């Protein structure tokens with residue numbers, strides 16, 4: 001089983017279409033079904049209208065998929081269960097430092113995680129022991145973070161299986177979870193996070209092959225650690241190349257990438273879009 005997992009926070013652009021077609025191609029070559037997952041845990045940004053538009057875009061591109069569609073916002077209880085299991089093993093802790101406090105405490109040259117954010121290894125380093133203890137006692141709202149060093153002590157340094165564009169197994173890739181530091185598994189305002197929901201859902205949906213953009217390659221290290229801790233199966237992975245905008249960065253709605261709907265209104269046909277994306281699908285990651 002494969003999945004296309006958009007966030008209904010905005011319209012799809014050509015980058016999403018590439019990911020969708022990469023999943024369709026892999027599903028075809030392996031003879032496996034493709035399903036859809038709406039990654040709508042951020043309820044402040046997710047909109048039913050975007051979900052409807054995404055499903056319309058998928059139909060416009062002519063990609064067949066197998067129901068049921070999974071909507072993450074309907075499964076918060078599953079994520080809580082996973083968090084409870086990690087908590088019972090002493091692997092998560094409440095974390096109080098705000099994003100601003102973390103940024104202010106960051107010294108030049110201090111380590112960053114693969115996404116460029118400060119690498120977090122505990123509130124004490126940011127807030128000091130006394131303030132951390134005060135917030136813990138005062139029941140200040142907290143995020144929950146994975147104690148990554150403890151997790152890696154338990155599960156060792158993971159690897160992950162990769163497949164090429166034609167579905168051929170391509171060996172094991174090393175992963176570096178410690179580079180992430182203590183990632184957030186549940187946010188202050190959302191009882192889960194991208195990392196936690198993805199591993200729980202991939203297991204629930206029986207995902208055997210994860211096909212997604214190269215921007216998520218590094219995150220696979222976190223996912224493999226969580227899969228091992230939670231006793232979930234390890235899918236094989238393919239991280240496809242990204243479409244870059246004129247600024248050399250990946251296409252994004254915030255940088256004004258045109259929506260598929262706008263491109264279609266300008267006369268782009270599904271066939272023409274497929275023809276421009278297909279050569280990129282076959283490229284192997286550098």
Ligand code: GLU
Nearest residue numbers: 005006007039198212216
């Ligand atoms: N929802 C993520 C995105 O839109 C994809 C997550 C994944 O494939 O693991 O980038």
